[in-house]
Amino acid sequence: MSYSIAIDGPAASGKSTAAKIIAKRLKFLYVDTGAMYRAVTLLMLEKGLDTKDSKQAESILEECHIREDREGRIYLNDRDVTSRVRENDVSSQVSYACAHKCVRERLVALQQEMAKSENVIMDGRDIGTVVLKDATLKVFQIASVQARAERRYLENKAKGIAVESLEQIKEDIERRDYIDSHRENSPLMKASDAIEVDTSDMTIEEEVDVIIHLFRERIGETSWNNLVQSL
Ligand code: DC
Numbered sequence: 443m444s445y446s447i448a449i450d451g452p453a454a455s456g457k458s459t460a461a462k463i464i465a466k467r468l469k470f471l472y473v474d475t476g477a478m479y480r481a482v483t484l485l486m487l488e489k490g491l492d493t494k495d496s497k498q499a500e501s502i503l504e505e506c507h508i509r510e511d512r513e514g515r516i517y518l519n520d521r522d523v524t525s526r527v528r529e530n531d532v533s534s535q536v537s538y539a540c541a542h543k544c545v546r547e548r549l550v551a552l553q554q555e556m557a558k559s560e561n562v563i564m565d566g567r568d569i570g571t572v573v574l575k576d577a578t579l580k581v582f583q584i585a586s587v588q589a590r591a592e593r594r595y596l597e598n599k600a601k602g603i604a605v606e607s608l609e610q611i612k613e614d615i616e617r618r619d620y621i622d623s624h625r626e627n628s629p630l631m632k633a634s635d636a637i638e639v640d641t642s643d644m645t646i647e648e649e650v651d652v653i654i655h656l657f658r659e660r661i662g663e664t665s666w667n668n669l670v671q672s673l
Contacts, residue, residue, distance in 0.1 A: 445470070445561045445669075446576075447657060448569035451583035452630060453618045454590035454597075456641050457565035460583075460649045462514055465563050467654070469673055473556050475566035475573070477516040478549050479540035480527035481508050485518060486539055487531060493538040500544040508552065528603055534614060537621040546627050567622055570633035579657045580636035583649075589642040590615055 447464065449457045458474050465472035483493060485506050491498040509517045515524045526532070539545060546568075553564065553573045564573065570580035585593075591612040599605050606614070622630040632638065637656055641649045658666045 444559070445578045445657075445661065446557055446574045447563040447653070448574045448577035448580045448633075448636075449563070449565040449583055449653070450567055450569050450571070450581070450630065450632070450636065451565075451585075452590070452622065453615050454594040455583045455585045456590075456593060456646065456649055457583050458514075459646050460641075460653060461563050461565045463646065463650045464653055467650075468561065468563075468657075468669065470561040470563045471512065471556065472514050473510060473553060473562060473564040474514050474516065475549065475553055475564060475569065476536075477510065477514075477524070477527055478508050478552070479545070480532050480536050481516055481518040481523055482506055482545055482549070483532050483536040483539040484523055484527055487535060493535040496542040496544060499539060499542045503544060503548050506548075508549075510556075525601065525603075528598075528601065530604060530606065533618075537618045537625075541621070541625040541627060543627045550628075567630040568628040570636045571631055572628050575633075579653075579660045580633050581653055581656065582632040582636040582638045584638060584640050585642045587612055587615055587619075 447470070449461055451457050458476070462472050464470065485502050486493050486499060489502060491502065507519050515522055516527060517523065550573055556562065557564065557574060566573070570577060570582070591608055594611050594615065595605065595608050639649070639652055644652070
């Protein structure tokens with residue numbers, strides 16, 4: 443039997459940083475689903491398409507091959523676009539491209555396929571509600587807009603991505619929260635059986651510890667010991 447951890451939550455709530463560390467520690471496969479939606483968005487932008495138009499989104503899906511490696515790097519048609527998809531032009535358009543039913547169906551199928559054969563930790567917006575409905579543990583991670591904007595600001599700075607002002611980042615986060623939560627297809631929503639974790643005042647280490655603790659509690663001591671021994 444394989445285990446799965448689903449982490450959902452709004453933009454910049456620290457999901458992927460925590461998920462990557464947990465994946466390393468427990469030797470789970472990490473899947474960054476946001477990066478996949480970003481890769482579709484990038485392809486649309488490169489082709490000069492309108493990200494709000496679902497017909498135009500559908501037109502590129504055939505030629506859009508997305509792959510993630512075990513280090514969480516993302517490839518679009520075999521091109522490494524890991525840093526590129528974090529840039530501002532993609533961030534500001536991804537909420538539109540990811541809202542189309544055709545895009546979601548394609549990527550959800552890919553994500554479910556990746557989770558089939560091994561222990562996995564996946565983060566996104568619809569993991570607990572759609573992609574991994576039977577996840578061993580579902581976490582819904584939240585944090586104040588201020589805390590999220592500060593994190594994104596420092597993160598972009600560290601990655602050498604063109605830095606917007608804190609106010610601009612806040613506005614972008616609020617706009618994306620609104621679009622992600624109000625879209626028709628798989629809106630950002632807490633699954634009824636998800637555990638809410640507020641990370642506003644937590645460090646990444648604390649966040650990781652909380653999630654691992656919840657997971658350990660969920661599977662029980664015997665299974666936990668077996669898992670730890672197999673690492
Ligand atoms: O987590 P992120 O900021 O990289 O996500 C980018 C966009 O993709 C965000 O606007 C929401 C969307 N997304 C989604 O709709 N479903 C997911 N499972 C993951 C991300």
